[in-house]
Amino acid sequence: MAFLDLLGFALGALRGHRLRTALSVTGVAIGITAVLALTALGEGARRYIVDEFATLGSNLVIVLPGKVETTGGMPFGGVTHDLTLEDHSALARLGRLARTAPIAVATETLRFQDLGRSVPILGTTADYQEIRRLRLALGAFLPSGDPDRSGTEIVLGAKVARELFRGEHPLGQVVRAGPARFRVVGVLAPRGLSMLGFDLDEAAFIPVRTAMRLFNRTSLFRIVAEVRIFAEMDQAKADVLALLKDRHRAEDVTVYTQDAMLASFSAILRALTLSLAGIASVSLVVAGVGIMNVMLVSVTERRAEIGLLKALGAPAPRILLAFLAEAVILAALGGAAGLAAGAAGVGLLAFVYPEFPVAIPLWAVGAAVTLSFLVGVGFGVWPARRATQLDPVAALARR
Amino acid sequence: MIELQGVWRTYPVGEGVVHALRDVSLAIAPGEHVALIGPSGSGKSTLLHILGCLDRPSQGRYCLEGRDVGTLSEAERSQLRRTRIGFVFQFFHLLARLTAQGNVELPMLFAGVPREERKARAAQALASVGLLPRAGHRPDQLSGGERQRVAIARAVVMNPAMVLADEPTGNLDRASAQEVMGVLEAMNRQGLTLVVVTHDPVLAARARRVVHLSDGMLADAPAGEA
Numbered sequence: 001m002a003f004l005d006l007l008g009f010a011l012g013a014l015r016g017h018r019l020r021t022a023l024s025v026t027g028v029a030i031g032i033t034a035v036l037a038l039t040a041l042g043e044g045a046r047r048y049i050v051d052e053f054a055t056l057g058s059n060l061v062i063v064l065p066g067k068v069e070t071t072g073g074m075p076f077g078g079v080t081h082d083l084t085l086e087d088h089s090a091l092a093r094l095g096r097l098a099r100t101a102p103i104a105v106a107t108e109t110l111r112f113q114d115l116g117r118s119v120p121i122l123g124t125t126a127d128y129q130e131i132r133r134l135r136l137a138l139g140a141f142l143p144s145g146d147p148d149r150s151g152t153e154i155v156l157g158a159k160v161a162r163e164l165f166r167g168e169h170p171l172g173q174v175v176r177a178g179p180a181r182f183r184v185v186g187v188l189a190p191r192g193l194s195m196l197g198f199d200l201d202e203a204a205f206i207p208v209r210t211a212m213r214l215f216n217r218t219s220l221f222r223i224v225a226e227v228r229i230f231a232e233m234d235q236a237k238a239d240v241l242a243l244l245k246d247r248h249r250a251e252d253v254t255v256y257t258q259d260a261m262l263a264s265f266s267a268i269l270r271a272l273t274l275s276l277a278g279i280a281s282v283s284l285v286v287a288g289v290g291i292m293n294v295m296l297v298s299v300t301e302r303r304a305e306i307g308l309l310k311a312l313g314a315p316a317p318r319i320l321l322a323f324l325a326e327a328v329i330l331a332a333l334g335g336a337a338g339l340a341a342g343a344a345g346v347g348l349l350a351f352v353y354p355e356f357p358v359a360i361p362l363w364a365v366g367a368a369v370t371l372s373f374l375v376g377v378g379f380g381v382w383p384a385r386r387a388t389q390l391d392p393v394a395a396l397a398r399r
Numbered sequence: 400m401i402e403l404q405g406v407w408r409t410y411p412v413g414e415g416v417v418h419a420l421r422d423v424s425l426a427i428a429p430g431e432h433v434a435l436i437g438p439s440g441s442g443k444s445t446l447l448h449i450l451g452c453l454d455r456p457s458q459g460r461y462c463l464e465g466r467d468v469g470t471l472s473e474a475e476r477s478q479l480r481r482t483r484i485g486f487v488f489q490f491f492h493l494l495a496r497l498t499a500q501g502n503v504e505l506p507m508l509f510a511g512v513p514r515e516e517r518k519a520r521a522a523q524a525l526a527s528v529g530l531l532p533r534a535g536h537r538p539d540q541l542s543g544g545e546r547q548r549v550a551i552a553r554a555v556v557m558n559p560a561m562v563l564a565d566e567p568t569g570n571l572d573r574a575s576a577q578e579v580m581g582v583l584e585a586m587n588r589q590g591l592t593l594v595v596v597t598h599d600p601v602l603a604a605r606a607r608r609v610v611h612l613s614d615g616m617l618a619d620a621p622a623g624e625a
Contacts, residue, residue, distance in 0.1 A: 005508050016496040308492045311453060312553075313481025314509035315474060392453045396488065 006318075010325035017298070021330065024287075024294040028334020028375065029341055031284035032368045036342030036360050038280040040349075042273025044358035046266055051357060053262045059230045060131065060258040061097070061237055063223040063244070067252050081248040082219035085147060085208065090243060091223060096236040100225040101128035102147065102208045106215040110204060111176040112164045119160050121177060121204045123211020131226050134200070139171050139186035142207055151207040154182035158190035159201040180214050182206060233257055277364060281371060287334065288375035295327050295383035299390075306387050307395025316388040323387045327380025328373065335372030339365065400560065400592065401427035401450060406459035408445050408615075419445040420456070421615040427594065429560065432587045434606035435596045442615040443596045444565060450594060451484050451563045452476040464560065481510055485554030487583075489566035491546045493538040499525060499549045500534040506557050524552040528582050544575025551582055561592035568602060580605060 014021045065083040088102040104123035109116045126144035128134070134141065141155055154175060161170045161184075170184045191200050212218070227236040237255050245251045299306070309319055342360065349358050408420040419442045427433055435443045448454035449461060452468055461468045464483065468476060480486075493502045503521040512520070525531045528548040538546055547567060554562050564583065568576035580602065587593040595606065603609050611618035 002511070002513070005514070009508065012496055012501075304492060305494060308494075309505075309509060310477070311451065311480060311486045311492075312506040312509065313477050313479070313484070313557075314506075315477050315481075318509050393448050396453075396492065 006321055006325050007329075009322055010329055013298075013302075013322075014326055014329060020294055020297070021333075024291050024330050025334045025337060027287035027290040028284070028331050028372055029337035031281070031287040031375075032335050032338020032372055033341040033345065034283045035277055035280040035368050035371070036338065036364055037345055038276040039273055039364035040342070040346045040358045040360045042269065042276045043361045043364075044356055046269035046273060047357040047359065049265055049269060050262060053258060053265070059227045059233065061225045061227055061233070061240055062256055062258065063091070063225070063240060064254045064256075065219050065252070067254055080252045081250070083223060083244075083253060084218070084220065085212075087244060087247060088147065088220065088223050090247060091225060091240060094225075094236075094239050094243065096228055096232055096239055097225045098228040099127040099131050100223060101125050101131050102220045103128070103222040103224065104208055104211045104215060104217055105221045106211070106217070108177045108214070110160065110164060112173065115164055115166075117160060117164055119157070119202055119204050120198075121206060121211065121214075123206050123208040123215070125208055128205070128224070131224055132200070135189040135191075137187045137189040139184070141186050142205060143185075147207075148209055149207060150209045150213065152180070152182050152210065153185040153207065155186040155188065155205040156184060157188050157199075157201045157203045159199075160204055161187040177204075177206075178214060180210070233259065273361075277367065284371050284375055288331075288379040291327055291330050291376065292379040292383060294330065295323065295380055296386070298326070299323065299383050299387045302387075303390060303395040306390050307392040310390070310392035311396060319388045320384045323384035324377065324380045327384070328376035331372045331376025331380075335369055338372070339368060342368075400429045400464050401425070402460075402462040403449075403456075404460045404462075406449065406456040406461060408442070408449065408454065409457045418615050420449070423459075423612075423615075423617055425610065425617065427592065429592055430587070430590050431608060432584070432593045432606045433595070434603035434609045435594060435612060436598060436600065436603040436609055437612035437618070438598060441612040443612045445615075446612065447563050447565055447594065447596050451486060452479050481506065482557060483560045485557065485559040485562040487547070487550050487554050487562060487564040487567045489569040491538070491543075491550045491570075493546055493549060493553075495538055498535050498537050499530060499541065499545075499552075502538070502549055503553045503556050506553060510557065520556055521552070524556040525549070527555070527586075528552045542575065543571045544578050547571060547575070547579045548582055551579070551586075555586060555591070559591075561594065562586070564593070564595045566597055567595060568599070569597070576602070 063083065066080050085102055088100060091097065092100045101124050105120060107118055108121050109118045110121075122128075124142070125147045126142050129141040136155075137158060139155075142153055143151065156164070156170060164170070164175065165173065170187055173184050175182050175184060188200060206214075208220075212220075225236075225240065227233055237257055240255050241251070241253070244253045306319065346358050346360055349356070403423055403425040406420055406423045407418065410417045410419060423446065435446060437443045445454065449456055452463070455469055463479065468479070471479070494505065497505070500518075500521050503524050504517045507517045507520065522531060522534065525534050528551050530545060530548050530552065533541060533545060538549070541549065551562075562583065567583065568579055571579060583593055583595070584605070595602070597603055
């Protein structure tokens with residue numbers, strides 16, 4: 001029996017029961033749509049975070065004081081040198097680094113008139129603006145110049161400025177942090193939530209030297225550096241390590257790159273997407289049971305037809321194939337409808353929320369198609385076997 | 400070509416056993432026209448199913464064209480039905496969703512006959528029952544007599560050695576019954592072995608040989624003069 005003949009016979013049988021066919025196709029379609037929609041959301045979340053990292057600059061090298069890894073031999077905990085502004089100046093001269101910025105951080109209460117607000121204050125330099133791609137709503141960022149200079153400028157995050165000044169124009173105003181007084185030179189544009197757990201809208205920025213004196217720190221919290229050429233990330237990281245090892249006479253800093261963090265975040269979110277897909281595929285199993293039910297009803301209802309086919313000498317394997325083909329066609333039609341509905345739904349979501357990068361990953365399409373096929377075969381086998389095991393005499397006895 | 404020797408067919412029913420056929424021995428030669436006659440429950444349908452390889456004797460031997468059907472596998476018996484035996488049923492058993500042409504093509508479809516050949520042979524078979532002009536009609540657009548003639552075309556389209564008809568006119572008016580029997584008898588005259596199950600004595604009288612069944616047993620010896 002040629003494949004096309006088999007297909008034709010199965011299609012003819014399905015056309016005979018339009019409502020039932022439509023219902024089971026709908027069941028599979030809903031399952032496939034659910035798989036696609038949930039994976040698209042998961043994938044969207046992953047891309048959103050990847051994009052978020054990219055706006056922070058994915059070509060960053062970050063230096064922390066202290067060695068995080070433990071290596072064999074000497075136990076960790078020996079002398080740790082401070083990460084100093086001098087270290088930063090030395091790093092800034094490295095050829096592979098385009099920009100560098102030191103960071104000192106502490107939480108202080110900022111006061112304006114009788115209002116106070118506890119915010120994280122970052123001491124840094126002008127280059128930080130470029131490295132973190134900060135945009136200003138008002139004024140300018142910290143003035144460039146010698147990082148050693150103790151200025152009294154302050155730049156406020158959008159939310160800090162809004163809550164501290166309550167509609168008053170902040171530029172040129174004086175705010176107090178502990179004993180020190182700062183003049184507001186700029187306000188950042190609102191940035192929305194940042195995925196790094198650090199909301200820049202709620203922070204304030206002052207010159208690094210001033211910050212270290214104010215916070216009474218001898219060591220920097222971080223040095224961030226932007227690598228000139230992305231492909232030279234690893235060499236740049238090695239350069240930084242080598243320079244600091246030479247300056248400290250010990251390997252007592254940790255250097256990591258933004259893209260390494262990005263990779264691990266991405267992996268975590270991909271696992272999340274996979275588990276969402278797994279949850280969604282439960283609905284496919286339900287759809288499969290639906291197909292099985294439809295096929296069982298069909299086999300019972302078409303006893304006379306099966307009896308006839310047997311009396312006509314149709315070989316059992318071909319009868320099995322004919323009924324299996326019906327189940328697979330149901331699943332395949334459902335799969336196709338589900339793909340269309342899923343794509344349309346995701347398209348609609350992308351249209352309504354253009355800033356959320358939803359997308360159906362290619363592997364999900366492949367998995368959905370494979371799953372619907374497996375559902376058809378898996379849940380079609382049993383009814384089809386029952387069809388071939390029917391006793392033709394009994395099947396023909398009734399009208 | 401057909402040889403039954405001491406065939407029994409029993410069904411377990413509850414605690415007991417029902418004997419549908421008791422010690423039936425029967426020989427049918429190629430080209431014969433045999434009527435199986437008897438009251439309801441006499442076992443004539445069971446006998447027909449055994450002849451048609453749809454059922455197997457519980458005891459005894461059934462040889463079709465020299466092959467002992469009882470020893471054949473399901474696939475081999477299926478092949479016998481496909482190539483050597485045609486069935487005609489009281490209730491036609493046409494598939495409602497297929498046209499007359501499609502119904503006649505059905506045995507060839509499952510036998511793997513190529514499409515073009517199927518079309519040609521189905522048309523030929525429909526022509527032989529005088530229904531070629533109705534080839535595109537579905538069963539619900541045909542009269543009872545026409546439906547049965549489509550079923551006959553389907554039964555002979557694989558060129559079988561014999562046709563087994565179970566009450567072929569049981570559901571037809573007298574005129575249609577005449578038509579249908581006319582078609583079957585014409586095929587019988589061309590060498591097709593014909594076995595007709597009926598409880599209509601008028602119909603049975605048209606056969607060259609009548610076999611009476613009663614209570615699962617052959618009631619009398621083959622009547623040569625009938």
